[in-house]
Amino acid sequence: MLTLEQAVKQNFLDYSAFVLRHRVVPDSRDGLRYTQRQILYSQKKEKLDSKHPFKKSQKSVAAALAFCYVHGDSSCYEQIIRMSRKLNYRYLLEDIKGVNGNPTRQNSYAASRYTECRLSKLADHLMVFLNEEGIIKEWEPTYDEEDVFPVLFPSLGFWNGCNGNVAIGSTLVSSIPQFNIKEINAAIIDLIRNPKAEVNVLPDFASGGVLLNPQTTLNTLRKGKSKSALLRGKTKLTKKGDDFFLEITELPYGVYTETLVKELEQALDSSEKVPFTDVKDFSKSTVSLLLVTRDPEGLLKWLCEKTSFQKHFTIQMTMLKDGKVPKIFSLKEALLAHIAHAEGVLMRHFLFEANRLRERADVARGLLKAYSILDDVIKTIKASSGRADSITKLIQQYSFLKTQAEAIVDLRLHRLSNLDIQKIANELEEIVAEQERISSILRDRNKSNEELIKYYVAIAEEYGDSRRTQIYSGEEYESSFASVSSEGCFYIAKENDKYQVIKNLIEIDEEKAEISDETLFDETTNTEDDLLEQPKATILKVLVADDILVYTNLGRGFCINAEKLKVEDDWIPWEKNVKLHENEKIIFVSTRQELQEFDNIVISYQEGISDSKHISFFTIVSTPRGRKLFVPKGEIVGLEPK
DSSP: OOOHHHHHHHHHHHHHHHHIIIIIOOBTTTOOOHHHHHHHHHHHHTTOSTTSOOEEHHHHHHHHHHHTOOSOHHHHHHHHHHTTOTTTOSSOSEEEESOOOBTTBTTOOOOTTTOEEEEOHHHHHHTTTTTTTSOSSOEEEOTTSSSEEESSOOOTTOOGGGGOEEEEETTEEEEEOOOOHHHHHHHHHHHHHOTTOOOOOOOOOTTOOEESOHHHHHHHHHHSBSSOEEEEOEEEEEEETTEEEEEEEEOOTTOOHHHHHHHHHHHHHSSSOOSOSEEEEOOSSSOOEEEEESOHHHHHHHHHHHSTTEEEEOOBOEEEETTTEEEEOOHHHHHHHHHHHHHHHHHHHHHHHHHHHHHHHHHHHHHHHHHHTHHHHHHHHHTSSSHHHHHHHHHHHHOOOHHHHHHHHHSOGGGOSHHHHHHHHHHHHHHHHHHHHHHHHHHOHHHHHHHHHHHHHHHHHHHOOOOSSEEOOOSTTSOTTTTSOTTOEEEEEEOSSEEEEETTOOEETTEEOOOSOTTTSOSOOOBHHHHTTSTTOEEEEEETTSEEEEEETTSEEEEEEGGGOOOOSSOEEGGGTSOOOTTOOEEEEEEHHHHTTOSEEEEEETTSOEEEEETHHHHTTOBTTOEEOSOOSSOEEEEEEO
16 A cells, blocks of 8 residues: 555656646647637637638637636637737748737737637648548547547648647656748658658748857757757847947747847946947837847847847757657657558558549449430339338349439439430549559558658648757867767666676677767776676667666656766766665666667565566656656565566
8 A cells, every 4th residue: 555655746746747738748649739729620610710800809719618728718818819920930830910019028919819720731731631521539538528639630731849838747848949840741751651761851930040059969869868059149240430339130940039138138238348339129010129239249149148149049859749648759759650650551542532533433433324224224113112111122233332222313314314324434533543553552652652741742842941059160169979870879888786888899699899079088098897807797889969868766867978988998877867866876877869769667675575667757857967757655676677
C-alpha cells in the first residue's frame, strides 16, 4: 500500500503526463497540439472554414467549447488569436478580421465579440481526407460522449512543425523553432525518395531577425537538444547632422517592442552611461524603434550585450511519439515520423477511393444490364408491392447486386434513354481506367511516393515564401563544437562509479576508430585490453552532440552534455560531473541515443521486486542538476533496458 506522500507524488505524475499530452507537447506526425486540433476541427465541423463567410470569433469559441474543448473560453480565444498573428505563427491557421494584435504588446487584441474569424486555406489542408478514412483509429469521444473528434490530422503536404512550438509543462519543455515551408517540404521530398538523405534545414522565424550561429543550430537540430539558436534583430542607420538614427526594424522571435522599450527606458533613467540619448516607438503593423545616438557602433554592441535585441532561442524538440509518450526528436526523426504517417493516410485514401469506384462501377454495370432487359425490369417493378419488394425480386430473378437493384429502383425511367446509356457506358470506361491507375499506385512504392510528393510540391508552391530570418556568415558566435559533425564521437570506458575517456582509440571490437575532436583529447593511445583490465568496465560510444544519462539508486536522473564531460588522464568518479545526496550512488550510465532505441526499462529493487517504466521516464525528465524520475518502491539496485 502506498503512503500518502507516495500517492500524492504518483497522482501528480499522472496529472503531469495528462497535461503534457493534452496541452504542451505536439504530435510529431502532424506537428499540432491536442487543444489546437480540438479548436480547428470544431470550426471545420461548424463550417467556419475558408469556404464560408467570416463569423464572429465568439462563434468559433462557442463551437469548440460546446463540442470537445475542455478548457476555458479565454484560453481558447487566445489560441485562435495566436494562430492568426503574423509575428507568432510562421504560417497562419486562422484568418481574422479586426484587431488581433501588433508587435508592440503581447496581449494587444480585441475581445472575441469584436473580431471575426475562420480557418485559413492552409488549415483546411491539414484536414484533407479526414472523412475519407485518412485516419481510422485516431478518434476520441467528446466529453459528453455524444460524438467523436480526431486526435491526429492527416496533414498531407503540410507539417505544422513549421510553426514551431514553445510550451512549458511540469517536468519538461517543448521548444521547437519555426521553419520555412519551402525548405521543409524540399527536405520531406528528399526523405521520401531517400530516407537516408541529410536534413540541413535552419530555422526561419516569423519575426525575421538574424541567426548568428547557424552551424551550432544545425548540429542541435540533428540531435534535438543542445546549444540554443542565437538571434539578433535588424537595424537601419541614417544620419542627420551630427546625430545618427538607428531604427530597429526586426526583433528576435518572442521579443515584443514593449519589452525592449522598457529595457531602454530603464537604462536611460539609471546612472549607467548609455550610448543613446532618446528612444521612440513608432511600431504599428511592423517593428519600428528609433534610437538617437552619436556612436552607432557602440550602440549596436551595447544593445546586443544589455538588451533583448540579441537573444537565445532554446531548442528542445520534445514531441509525442505515436501520440502517446514524449521524446526528444531530431529534425530528421520528426520529418520521418510525419512521412510515415502521411504515407499511411494516402494509402488509406486510395483504398477508400478504390472501394468507392468499385461501387460506382457495379452500379453502372447494373444500369447497363437493366437497359438490355428493360421491359422485364419494368414488368417486375410494376408487379411488386413496394420498393423493398422490387429490390428483392430484381436480386432473385436477375441476379443483380443489392446496390445495383437499389439504383435501378430509385432511377427515373426516362433516364434510360440511348443518350443516358451512352453516358453511363462512358462513365464506366473512365471508372475502370481510374481503378487501374489506383491499383498500380497501391502496388508500386515508387508511384505512391510520387503521388505523395505532389502534395508537398503543391503546398510549397501555393503557400511558400522567401526566408525571413537572415543567416549570418561569420563564425565568432559558433560553439567550440560547431565544426564537429553529428557523427563526431569519442569513447569512454565506464563503470557505475567511474569512467575514463579513451584518448585517440585505435582498436575496439576489431574495428579502427579515431577521436573526432582533436582539440579535446591528446595523442595518448589506448587499446581495449588496456582499459578493460577493470572487470566491470565496458566501452561506451558517445556522440559529441549527445547527452550522457546517469541514474541513481534513489530514482534520480542526471543529464550531462557530452562536450562538458570532465576529462583527466586517469579514472574519474562520476560524482565529479553530478552532485549526489547522502547515501546516493550511481547504478546505471548510458547515452540518450542508445536508450531511445528501447521501449522500457526494468527496475530491480533491493526487496527482490521489479517494475517496468516507459523509456521516456528516463530520457526526457533527467536534468543537469538531477531530478526524481518516478516514485520508487524502495531502493533501486539495477536498471535494464528492454
